[in-house]
Amino acid sequence: MSLYYQDDFVTLYHGSCVGDDAEPWWTADVLVTDPPYGIAWKKGQNNAAGSNAHAGIKNDHDASVRDAALAIWGSTRPAFVFGSFRAPFPAGVKQTLVWQKPVDAGVVGSTTGYRTDTELIFLTGKHPKRPPSRSSVLTTGGGVSRYRTEHPHSKPTGLLENLIEWTTGTIADPFAGSGSTLVAAKAMGRKAIGVELEERYCELIAKRCAQDVLDFGMAS
Ligand SMILES: C[S@@+](CC[C@H](N)C(=O)[O-])C[C@H]1O[C@@H](n2cnc3c(N)ncnc32)[C@H](O)[C@@H]1O
Numbered sequence: 425m426s427l428y429y430q431d432d433f434v435t436l437y438h439g440s441c442v443g444d445d446a447e448p449w450w451t452a453d454v455l456v457t458d459p460p461y462g463i464a465w466k467k468g469q470n471n472a473a474g475s476n477a478h479a480g481i482k483n484d485h486d487a488s489v490r491d492a493a494l495a496i497w498g499s500t501r502p503a504f505v506f507g508s509f510r511a512p513f514p515a516g517v518k519q520t521l522v523w524q525k526p527v528d529a530g531v532v533g534s535t536t537g538y539r540t541d542t543e544l545i546f547l548t549g550k551h552p553k554r555p556p557s558r559s560s561v562l563t564t565g566g567g568v569s570r571y572r573t574e575h576p577h578s579k580p581t582g583l584l585e586n587l588i589e590w591t592t593g594t595i596a597d598p599f600a601g602s603g604s605t606l607v608a609a610k611a612m613g614r615k616a617i618g619v620e621l622e623e624r625y626c627e628l629i630a631k632r633c634a635q636d637v638l639d640f641g642m643a644s
Contacts, residue, residue, distance in 0.1 A: 425619070429630040433610040434603075434618065436633070438626045441598030441619040442492040449617045450496050453593025455549070456605050458506035458579055462487030467576065478576045482621050487512055493598050494548065503549040504587045506579070514546055521545040521560045523583060528567045545587070554590075562586060574628055575602035584608035603629030 425439030425447050437447050466480035483489040490505070494514055497503055505514055506523075513520075523543045530541035545562070564571075564580045571580040578601065585608045588595060593615075597605035600618035602625060609616035610633060620626050 428620075428623075428626045429633060431610075431633060433614065434606045434616050434633045436600065436603070436606065436618045436620065436626060436629055438620060438623055440621055442489060442496065446619070449596045449598045449619050450498075451594075452596035452617050453501060454588070454591040455497050455501070455503035455505070455596050455598075456584060456587055456591075456609075457493070457504070457597045457599050458577065458601060458605070459490035459493060459599040460484035460487075461506075461508040462490065462511040463508055481577065487514070490514065490599075497549070497596075499549050501549050502551045502591060503547070505546045505548060507544045507546055509542075509544060513544075514548060516548045517546045518549075518551065519547040519560065521547065521562055524561055524563045526564055526567045526570075552590075571604070573602040573604075573632070575625055578602045579604045581608040581611065585612055588612055588614060600629055601625055603632050607632050 425437045425445050428438040429436040437449070440446060441449055460481045460483045462484060464480065464485050467478045491514060494503065494505065499516055507513065521544070523545055525541040525543070530539035534540050562583060564583050571578055581604050584605050588609055589612065595605060595609045595614055595616040597616065598619040600606060600620040603618060606616045606618045606629060618629065620629060
């Protein structure tokens with residue numbers, strides 16, 4: 425694992441977050457991550473939907489890399505872990521949030537008449553006790569183009585800001601992808617440590633993080 429990018433808020437490592445040479449991303453205070461779900465996702469070309477073919481996400485053949493990272497993280501600090509209805513849930517889930525995607529999401533490949541427009545966010549570890557003032561259904565406005573990047577699974581930074589704002593301390597995202605968590609943390613003036621296996625995505629993260637710090641323009 426090697427240091428790829430650093431600024432006042434974000435530290436990004438290129439390499440695997442699990443394994444002997446992993447830098448200690450697990451020293452952070454809060455885990456907010458969107459790991460390979462274990463669904464062997466890939467995509468054909470779809471010109472009508474304006475989306476390109478993609479060979480898939482590394483380590484997405486099963487949920488073992490997610491579970492290895494969660495085992496390293498442990499159960500004493502808060503974790504927000506994105507996931508799918510179609511894959512085994514992680515251990516120790518305290519609560520499950522549903523992210524309801526924008527109205528133009530989840531259209532391609534759906535044959536039942538219902539869009540595939542929800543994803544799960546598992547809360548594991550220890551979270552502060554609070555009165556139940558928030559819905560467990562999180563929505564994002566606009567359309568998918570508002571948060572699309574060169575990474576096929578980019579998440580809206582507004583959604584991540586929503587998760588981060590109730591937490592304190594440094595954020596870790598060991599499956600950083602296009603860096604949405606890191607960009608959101610930075611926009612909120614929070615420190616964040618990221619890890620990404622694919623160099624092309626590290627390049628994208630560095631580019632995004634080097635842009636305007638106060639990037640409030642993404643979907644919320
Ligand atoms: C679902 S994507 C994350 C997308 C991200 N939330 C975003 O908004 O762009 C999961 C990422 O984990 C990366 N990955 C897979 N195995 C990894 C590993 N062992 N260590 C670090 N990153 C890994 C993949 O390359 C992929 O970019």
